[in-house]
Amino acid sequence: MSDRAPQPVERQLPTEEARDLLALVREIAQREIAPKAAEEEDAGRFPREVFTLLSESGLLGLPYPAEHGGGDQPYEVYLQVLEELATARLTVGLGVSVHTLASYALATYGSKQQQVEHLPVMLGGGLLGAYCLSEPSSGSDAASLRTKAVREGDTWVIDGTKAWITHGGIADFYTVMARTGEDGPRGITAFLVPGDAPGLSGAAPERKMGLKGSPTAQVHLDGVRVPDARRIGEEGQGFSIALSALDSGRLGIAACAVGLAQAALDEAVRYATERRQFGHPIADFQGLRFMLADMATQIEAGRALYLAAARLRDAGRPFAKQAAMAKLHCTDTAMKVTTDAVQILGGYGYTADFPAERYMREAKVLQIVEGTNQIQRMVIARHVAGPEGR
Incomplete structure (x- = not known):
């Protein structure tokens, strides 16, 4: 192949801090991500150590408040970071996007107490998140989901199966949408479920035509008990x-x-x-x-x-x-x-x-x-x- 290097993308960055941030991301991408991408994708290997490095570098919570361990960056900057990572390897860019998505509910709708307790370790503690909405029988029609959460005192018991979950089976926390009331969108509530909760398990990863390094799997919840303190937002607000x-x-x-x-x-x-x-x-x-x-x-x-x-x-x-x-x-x-x-x-x-x-x-x-x-x-x-x- 030619030694001709691609021309760097001309970025639209609002501050010197943002320019320094993109320079750091580009260095990590070129040194730690791109050289191994083809080999690891072919082998179906998930680069967990890269996500640990990104967390240590403050890159897993960029659009969230600094007071909770985030980077206080606007989406205009955060998305350009994602683009740089995805250029080097889509598994990494997509993984950061999914982690950000999984953190969104608590960061936006969680109580102050929940945010103080959970967000710092979610955003900068080396954890990896997953977002659980889709199910085997509800994809585009997400409001018809069947996973149920039944209240027992101050605890919710969750039963059901989520499907097509990026980081399914390897995530440290899951933002789970479950039915707590009537059929339809008004009966759904959001929960923050630990990855090591008893009764939670990941199925074998799906065999996909691409993104083989990014695990996608069903997540089974069999009598998973979650305290009401991990309910995000109001009952029925989940959808x-x-x-x-x-x-x-x-x-x-x-x-x-x-x-x-x-x-x-x-x-x-x-x-x-x-x-x-x-x-x-x-x-x-x-x-x-x-x-x-x-x-x-x-x-x-x-x-x-x-x-x-x-x-x-x-x-x-x-x-x-x-x-x-x-x-x-x-x-x-x-x-x-x-x-x-x-x-x-x-x-x-x-x-x-x-x-x-x-x-x-x-x-x-x-x-x-x-x-x-x-x-x-x-x-x-x-x-x-x-x-x-x-």
């Missing part, structure tokens, strides 16, 4: 908490998708400037130059879209529509860009000797997680044209 978390989580997925697409573009450019046919680098041929131009344009558009949504969030303004748009556009872009990268590499792109085929396999899941892109279109349409059946 609104879950949806609020997903608005922010979708921005994380968008940033990870842009990072993955950037990695694919960098690989395509490296190859196209080295590979020679008919006496010229293939990057000299207009057909490929136009492909690279389109890839770069869509990536830049996706980056601008997620940053615009992040700035709305940072300003305390509504951003759900823009989050859905960012998730939709950025993940569709990742799928298109990684597919085009494989095409540019030709036969080599179809082999595991080059990372393009891995990027393509990994991109697919981003169109599915945290609300499929069909669901994103429904969310956007409701903002644009109003609810169905008016």
